[in-house]
Amino acid sequence: MREYVKFYIGGRWTDPAEPRALEIVNPATEEVCGTVALGSAADVDRAVTAARAAFPGWSSTSVQTRVELLESIAEVYQKRSADLAAALTEEMGAPAALAGGFQVGLGAGHLAKAVEVLKNLAFEEQRGETLVVREPIGVCGLITPWNWPMNQIAVKVFPALATGCTMILKPSERSPFTGQIFAEILDAAGVPAGVFNLVQGDGPGVGAPLAAHPGIDMISFTGSTRAGVEIARNAAPTVKRVTQELGGKSPNIILDDEAFAANVAQGVGSMMGNSGQTCSAPSRMLVPRARMDEAAGIARQAAAEVVVGDPGGDVVMGPVVAGDQFDKIQKLIQQGIDEGATLVAGGTGRPDGLDRGYYVRPTVFADVTNDMTIAREEIFGPVLTILGYDDLDHAIEIANDTVYGLAGYVAGADLDQARAVARRIRAGWVAVNEAFDFGCPFGGYKQSGNGREWGEFGFHDYLETKGILGYAPADSGGQG
Incomplete structure (x- = not known):
């Protein structure tokens, strides 16, 4: 003690x-x-x-x-x-x-x-x-x-x-x-x-x-x-x-190319890190509308691979920080269901086998629209929303349609295209393909x-x- x-x-x-x-x-x-x-x-x-x-x-x-x-x-x-x-x-x-x-x-x-x-x-x-x-x-x-x-x-x-x-x-x-x-x-x-x-x-x-x-x-x-x-x-x-x-509600624009599957899976993993309790977390994943079902399937599998449990053990995700935070996340997950988003993985309640501790199920919603509560509010938990875009102009419009502007992400095999998209995101920190730099300005x-x-x-x-x-x-x- x-x-x-x-x-x-x-x-x-x-x-x-x-x-x-x-x-x-x-x-x-x-x-x-x-x-x-x-x-x-x-x-x-x-x-x-x-x-x-x-x-x-x-x-x-x-x-x-x-x-x-x-x-x-x-x-x-x-x-x-x-x-x-x-x-x-x-x-x-x-x-x-x-x-x-x-x-x-x-x-x-x-x-x-x-x-x-x-x-x-x-x-x-x-x-x-x-x-x-x-x-x-x-x-x-x-x-x-x-x-x-x-x-x-x-x-x-x-x-x-x-x-x-x-x-x-x-x-x-x-x-x-x-x-x-x-x-x-x-x-x-x-x-x-x-x-x-x-x-x-x-x-x-x-x-x-x-x-x-x-x-x-x-x-x-x-x-x-x-x-x-x-x-x-x-x-x-x-x-x-x-x-x-x-706060933040950061977009993660997944480009339509051969790296799509890997980038969707990577985006799920990044969102679940630190139990989703990261102000710059890539909480809004944007994918081509025509590939929404494919993205949902990939995300479902990636979420299933996130091991949740005792943080003293070999796990990917521990609990969220406190009971009130747990309750807030549960309420917002239920609100996503009520507003008509497609629950792909997770949901309300604790993960199976964990009846004590503030553990949240790794949760993914697909078919999310940017006017839904789960797309607007910072949930600060392991909850990913997937939104569809028609073209890159539409993706950037959705990405910037938020009161926040802390971070943004672009993932794609075409580096020139990814760079061009990154320039148009209105945020202080924009990472291309999960790049990281201690010298980069953050804010x-x-x-x-x-x-x-x-x-x-x-x-x-x-x-x-x-x-x-x-x-x-x-x-x-x-x-x-």
């Missing part, structure tokens, strides 16, 4: 201002597996005070000093990777192979990329007589979700550290274990006191005070669009910078948010740009 009842503030583990705690339930067993303290506005105040005190010193450090710290973090992160993986499986049900593989690996990958970017980033640039300087924005409030904990912590904390900012991290109260271990990693790596602070808690208790706090210069939030709107409202009176990575159009994370692009929002006019005399040849 895990018990995390202290916060990391000012370089020390400290008791919360008020003794409040939350029991964490293992989604595979529905049993309590730990306790975490819940913070308050008073804890946010203490953390902001520590971060503001640390900012002058940390912001003036050299690039080399920050590189060395990130490299030290990488060493400790590697040593604690098994601990992180075990916590992921316990707190949000990630299968062991996924938790110890891609879930933890994403954090390590973003850390390595941050070091690479920092070594090559120009913080000053002479333009004629003007010096353009990029300076750390200040104290950052970082609010992360439960579905990919290490990925989302990494893409916020590491750029903030690299650019010379100080910060307060609020992990999701549904996946607090990994956040606590991450704080232990940074402490062991020697992060200076006050540069990184951790306050656990929920949205009303910690998230809202963090967003509204006048001592915070920037808020970086990942989560639902609904919560993102509230974050922006709370931040507005202090005119702080707000960056958000929000959304429309109601999927603003700002970008990952690679060099993830540094930009943590920097202010200052122009110093007349820095170089006109006759100096541009030399300061």
